[in-house]
Amino acid sequence: MFGINFMISHKWMQKTYIHLHPTICYIFPGYIPNMLVLPQQRMNSILKCKKNTLYLRLSCKMEIKELLIEHLIRQLKDNHPPNKLYYNLNLYIVVKIPYMDRIEKSTKKTYLIYTASITLIVSIAVIIFTENLNIAKSDLHSINIAGRQRVLYQKITKGLMDFSEIKEAKLAQAKLKTLSGHLSEWETNHAYLLNANKSIGDSRIDSLFALIEPFYQKTVMSVNKILDQTDHVNNSPSLNIDATVDNRNRYLDFIDPIVKEYEHNSNAHFSSLKFLLYALASGIILFIISLFYFVIVPTTIRLKEKSQALLTTKNTLEDSYKETHRKMLEITALKADVETEAEYKKIFIEEAPNAIAMFDNNMGFLAASRQWRMDYNLLDNKIIGKSLYEIFPSIDERWRKIHLECLAGAIHNEDETKYTWPDGRVQWLTWDIRPWYTSKKEIGGILIYTTDITTIKEKEKEKLRIEQILDKANQVARIGTWEVNMISGKIHWSKVTCEIHEVPHDYVPKLDTAINFFKEGASREKIQNAVKNAIEKGIPYDVEVELITAKGKSRWARAIGQPEMVNGQCERLYGVFHNINEIKVSENALNKANEELTAIFNVSPISIIGTDFNGLITHFNKGAENLLQYSASEMIGKKTPEIIHLKEEVIRHGKVLSRLFGKNISGFDVFVEHARRNHFETMEWTYVRKDGSQFPVQLITTAIRDKNGKIKGFLGVATDITEQVNNRKKLIETKESLEVLTNKLTNQNRQLADFAHITSHNLRSPVANLQTLSGFYKDAESEEERNELFQKFEVVIGHLASTLNTLVEVIQTKDQSTKATQELSFEKILTKTQEIISSQITQSGAIIKSDFSKAQKVVYNDIYLDSIFLNLVSNAIKYKSEERVPEIYIESRIEGRNTVLTVTDNGLGINMEKHGHKLFGLNKVFHKHPEAKGVGLYMTKVQIEAMGGSISASSKEGEGSTFTVIF
Structure with a gap:
């Protein structure tokens, strides 16, 4: 027999306990005596057992309508919504099982007997083991003390022998102090061993100590006599050191048997302790096995039987409310589906990448995407439920009329609309407004979709402006465009391109004859190869070619082409023509003059080095290459003349010029300061070759000026004066040799x-x-x-x-x-x-x-x-x-x-x-x-x-x- 109690709880009412009877349901608000209050933990379809009571909780969501449960409605009438009330229903099932008390008491009694028995046995074992362990520790300590006595006696006799050989007073006093310490420890250990043996009562050790006592007393007296003397110089006749040393071997002969006897006793005690441990362990194991077979196993069998009965009860209870639980789950799932669908629709609108807003029939906001809020600066505003006209009161009548028409079923849209805001800001929009319908096919409001294309319109305007600028620039720079459609074969030339070829502006070139404008020979071959690689391999080109215009004139042009490849095929070829005839003619003339000047420049065996205004080398003739071992490619545009000079000379001459002109002169300025002041400078310098070798030169530095007299660079002309310097050195060396002597x-x-x-x-x-x-x-x-x-x-x-x-x-x-x-x-x-x-x-x-x-x-x-x-x-x-x-x-x-x-x-x-x-x-x-x-x-x-x-x-x-x- 068992009873079942139920409890209902929800967030709007106090706990109400319901006692279910097969035919009648009574509702009791408040606390009912003798009814268990369950812990508020979730136990959906899970049976738990605490002591002798089963707890089962069923949670669900119920729809309570008017007059469904009269008493419950009376309690909630001040709190529930007007039409219907959803609240959480927690159903707790409590099952009381009387026989669980008897099992619990029997188990506690068995556990107490088992625990007390184990505690008693372990306590007795610990006491016996501790006593034997203390005896073993005492034996080991006695062995250590006896061994220490042997060592101390040897130190005392050795100290006496060392003392007899010491002549200095300080060393003797130190030795006496050490000897006194050894003697004191030796006497203390001897007394300890005697007292320890008295407590043990070992007759053999007593007899050995009786034999050793005379030697012990004699040694103590001899050492004390030595310690009492302060003058160690005349100690030979009176200190009796030799007699003490002679007793050493006899004392050691007696102390060794004592140590062995202690070791024998210690081994015997350890053997007893080992036997005791084995006996105690065996007793405990036997006791545990007996408890297991005679107490634990029977109790476990009884618990297993009762658990099986408990499981049967659980299954009966689960079957009793399974149908109710299923219906509750169906209601919950249905409501969850409705809520999920509404949430998805809301998320779809709010997270849409475009600007979308949903309005009701009164133009009140129902939903708006994040992009809508961003476009209209409404991210920080709460707009749901508010009217569009309340948020934007400046909307003109045209838009209001469109909204009314769409609410009536019309659809309006435009690709481009210019809208001017009250603050003067211009906005371009593409928009679409249409109605949305309810499940009853009635218009529920309108959907407004807008896209801000202001940025696109501004870019189109900017593109048009740039194209106009480029067209004007092409006219000035004489740059024309061209395009070839490789599919249709059509060619388009811009106005400037036509002017470069000296043909009318409406001239339409043909694909097979356009190549004839290029001069036969190198230019035509160059453009043919470039166009072929562009069409077949997609390689752009940039070449300079010579044209023959329609009027028969020769003209140089720069041709740039760019292929447009689709799936490995060239569909379009486009580029520009740049009239470079004047530049090319000047370049050819300049090249010819430069070749003549270079020939003259490189004939001379003298080093000629030119620089720009800042000192970077711009010219490096053959004479400089021969003298300095550098190639022109290593120096031009990369180095300054400082690299071929001794740093010490440059610094020294810089100091001289600094004092002369009253300002700091260093680096490249050291070579050209006179040239900057409309003078040329002639001076001896030391050049440094690429391999590090040095040779003297006579350097003349001058400035290079343009037609306006402005300095554009500098020129340095140097000749090798090694022979002159060597002759001068010989004279100096002769003079110096006399001074050295x-x-x-x-x-x-x-x-x-x-x-x-x-x-x-x-x-x-x-x-x-x-x-x-x-x-x-x-x-x-x-x-x-x-x-x-x-x-x-x-x-x-x-x-x-x-x-x-x-x-x-x-x-x-x-x-x-x-x-x-x-x-x-x-x-x-x-x-x-x-x-x-x-x-x-x-x-x-x-x-x-x-x-x-x-x-x-x-x-x-x-x-x-x-x-x-x-x-x-x-x-x-x-x-x-x-x-x-x-x-x-x-x-x-x-x-x-x-x-x-x-x-x-x-x-x-x-x-x-x-x-x-x-x-x-x-x-x-x-x-x-x-x-x-x-x-x-x-x-x-x-x-x-x-x-x-x-x-x-x-x-x-x-x-x-x-x-x-x-x-």
């Missing part, structure tokens, strides 16, 4: 002087270094110190030998070889300098810092750079302050295109106001120092300036100095 002798004298200064100064520091090292060697107490000093002897002697060899090589080379350069590393030069004066650095305790990251290398003379570093660094040490440790900072950087080196010290400093002007003078000293000679800075300055650089200094007495070298 004099300079060579002077340079050799200066070289000898520099060599003497460099030798005395650069050898002084290595020799002084050797003397100092010799004193250290005599005072050395151990063989190790002597060996170390002996190695420094070898380094200094090596640098000394290198310096001597280099100086000998310098004196044997020419003067310019002393300035030979190479890429040098600042870092390497500084390292070499430190090795040379290592004894001075050690003796003074100087701290040398450098930063060459901004400029790591420089291209320079290696001898000079060695000397510069040696002088500046040794001076910084030599003139150090007694109040502080000498600090020297050397830095390099790039400034513009130069490399800059700065050397800064914190030494005695110099009074720049008193001594600044003579700082780099020869034999100038500013401090009382036994080794001060006044040569180092002088030689440094000479060497830097010899390489084109400079050196400067800034200093403050008592604070230090900074020397800046610009390479």
